[in-house]
Amino acid sequence: MKLKINRNIPLIDQHDKNFMYGGKFGGNFIPETLKKPIDDLTKLFAKLRRDKNFLRERNHHFTNYIGAPTPFIKLENLTDHLGGAQIYAKVVSEANGGAHKIYNATVHCLIAKKAGKKYIVGDTGAGYAGKMLSMAAKKFGLKCKIFMGAKDIKRQRPNVEAMRKNGAEIVPVTTGSQTLVDAVSECMRYWVSNCDTSHMCVGSTVGPNIFIKICAWSTAQISRELMQQVKEEFGKIPKKLKLINCVGGGSSAAGFWNEFINTHAEFIGVEAGGPKNSKLHAAPLTNGSKIGILHGAAQYVIQDKEGQIGSTESISAGLDYPGISPLHCFLKDTKRAKYTSASDEDALKAYLLVSKLENISPSLEPSHAFAEAIRIAPKLKNSEVIIVNSCGDSLKDKDIIKQKLGSYIR
Amino acid sequence: MKSKIALAFENCKKEKRAALITYTVAGDNTKNNSLKILNKISKHADILELGFPHNTPIADGGQIQGSSHRALKNGMKLKDVFQIVKKFKKTNPLKPLILMGYYNLIYQNGESNFLKNCKSSGVDGLIIVDLPYPENKDFANRCKKKGINFIQLLSPTTSRERMKNIIKNSHDMIYYISMLSTTGGKLKVSPKKILENYNKIKRINPSKNLVIGFGITDKTISSLKSANGLVVGSLLCKTITNSLKMRQNPVTKLDKVVYNLKKKII
Structure with missing residues (x-):
């Protein structure tokens, strides 16, 4: 059966009477x-x-306590440095508390x-x-x-x-x-x-x-703001637009993409690939994990043949999870979103580059998304637009970064 | 033909006592020992529950988590669980045995395959912790067709309407969760209150065998003995943990504990 997104129903409501998306993801196994x-x-x-x-x-x-809208900025230096697509960031880390x-x-x-x-x-x-x-x-x-x-x-x-x-x-x-x-x-x-x-x-x-x-209903605020900001910046939704977001459980990506679901914007989710040269990772979608039940829901999940949940490893604690939201499983199988992964090393490099060149300093989670942006931007035309959700600040990762890179900049 | 589970309850009713139901985890602390434990305690227990271990159990407390962890560390696989059942049934063909666990293991094994293995090894019933009604309707029917009891669960949060539906769809045994808790929690509701709820459920269909589980220990079991059956699990897992710590034989230790539990409800 080919799965399809229903354009007339909010994504979160596209489940059947058993609360399953596409008949196979989600539900209430409780x-x-x-x-x-x-x-x-x-x-x-x-x-x-x-x-x-x-x-x-x-x-x-949302307006007075969290602070809406969070900034939408062009990363001029990063764009110049890479040459290629125009790179923007939705700086969700500016929300009260520092993340989505x-x-x-x-x-x-x-x-x-x-x-x-x-x-x-x-x-x-x-x-x-x-x-x-x-x-x-x-x-x-x-x-x-x-x-x-x-x-x-x-x-x-x-x-x-x-x-x-x-x-x-x-x-x-x-x-x-x-x-x-x-x-x-x-x-x-x-x-x-x-x-x-x-x-x-x-x-x-x-x-x-x-x-x-x-x-997902709560984080959708991110894309409500972004939709307006994009229209203000470009007059309309750019013809070639990529929205890149890290995914662990998938809450920030779900919110970052929600309002754009019925547009032509491309969605790229970046999972935690774990350390290079290690078999361990936290990227069930990228690595073809099978559907299983975790924490009450059916989803692609890292597990062994028996159904025991597998070990994961990632430098980023926020992405270090063996499962992934049933919503993302659904978006993957309907081919509405593409998923890939970035290694610990790539994420660290991305953190460093963005922090050096720009006024923002992403935490290790969005650094995975920046790693993908940095990888593909040089290959794209300068008429193309990439927006990365910078959904956390590196300050919380100071200890890890110091340990890995010897010093910490912000 | 009546199921072995139904027969066990009939037997207990004749003897005017509650059925003693034990829960141990397959492979705890070793494959051999868990079989030996079943063989020993089946002399005192009326029905045996055997857990197939899962490493992400969302409804189990520390004791059963510990037992599952030990079993998995020993490399316990589903095929080993069925082997234990088969060996046990060879010497105890009439003693009802229920497998208990989480749905993902069945899902990965394939429902049909899993039921086939249940049938050929002699499993009498299944308790699937995270497959509630009505989502379990199809699977419960498939179990019934194979002559395997699917045991429905009720809890203090279950509404009366829902209870009626679940009871209507139940087989030979229903499991009432005594309180809001994971397994092995301290009994935080008085036995009197638990029995009050128990009797309310019984009145919906008095002919159904209703057992009480969660928080039952040697201290509390006699105060609940008017029920059709009582499940003791975490206490047994804890006994294994303690006997390993004290370098005692868990098999003989468990035999004694179950014998004493039985004495308290006769």
Whole structure:
């Protein structure tokens, strides 16, 4: 069966009655205990997204709290340096807190308030989702608990400190690989035990269907702003336009592309290729992983023949995840988006080049996207336009970068 | 023909007692030991649940995660699980055995292939933690056609309407999750309250065998013995962990623990 995008329905709503995209991605593979909380949340969100007051409230916080729009800038020096396509960046790292995760976190806190919940729990990899959730929870008066892999706690110290300052309780997860995959599992286990009092915020477009929906609906703000900015800059959508975004779980890419889905803009997702000369990676789409069930949803996932979830490796904690959003699986199989990967080394080089030449300094996650832009730009005509979502700032990666390159610039 | 699971419950009803249902993980702590454990504890337990380990279990607490981890470290594969079942059934053909685990392993194995293996090794029932109703309807029907019980789960969050539907679609055994918790959590609801919920569910269809699981230990089991059946899992996994720590034989240790559990519900 050939999968197709439906132009008349928002991407997040293109699932069947079992909440599957294209009949094979997503769904709700969850324990019975979570059926009702997820059902309740699904109904509440369906109501809220049609509620004008709620939308007004959301827009108010997006503008005044998160800061909208985030800048859209031309990277003149990088463009000149590479010769070829015009390179632009949507500097989402200028949002309050420093990354796109603030959109999802803010919306989840608003929903938790409407649901009458006093506690909010979430997972985090790079620490951004956790940092933003702790910030938003503080703002909206919710008690916050963050699950984070012990390995990530060590490698993302600045974000951990920020979470503590915001008054969140950080629960180190010491099972398995001690990274994002284990943090999500542990957070879900916590929710199974506390779903009567706590609201759960899944940090990316992964997990049971409703979490994918809420997250992509929230990050879509990025492309709403971008659409306007592109039209202001070029008068229309450029004929040859490439939107390049890193993908781990896929929340920033989903938001960066959403409004452009029915346009001719090309989408390129860049997964974490891991260290060069290593078999380990975090790029299930690029490397042809099979469909499996992870964290309640069917998706392409790194796994062995038996169905045990596989190990991943990436320099970037935010992309270090064996699965990928069912939305991206759907975009891949419908051929609406293309996916590739960049190695740890390529990402580091890209970080360095962009930081040296420009006033922005992308974190290791968007550096994967910049690596792809840097790779292809010289081969393109100067009438072509590349926009990279710079969805995080390198400051959080200072320790890793220093260790790898000997020094840190920003 | 009545299933072995149905017969086990009939037997217990005749003896006016709850069925004792144990859960251990296949391959914990070794392939051989987990078979030996099944052989030993089947003398006291009425139904045996055997977990097929998964490395990303979203509904299991620390004890069962630990057991699964040990089993996987030993290289436990699905084919080994079926081999254990087959060997066990050779000497205990009448004792009902239920496999329990997560859907991805079945999905990768292929549903048909998995059921074929269940059938040929002698599996009597399946509990799939992350395949709830109504998504499990097709698979549950395929199980039924093969004469394998698909065991539906109910939880304190399940609405009454939903319960009715699930019970209507259930086979010979239904599993009631005692509280909002992963496996092995401390019993945070009073046994009285659990039995109150249990009785409400029973009244929907009194003829269905309803068992209670999650948080049941040697301390709490006797207070719940009016149920049709009681599942003990994490306590057994913990017993294996502790006996390994103390360099004791997990097989004899587990035998004793299950014997004592049985004594408490007779």
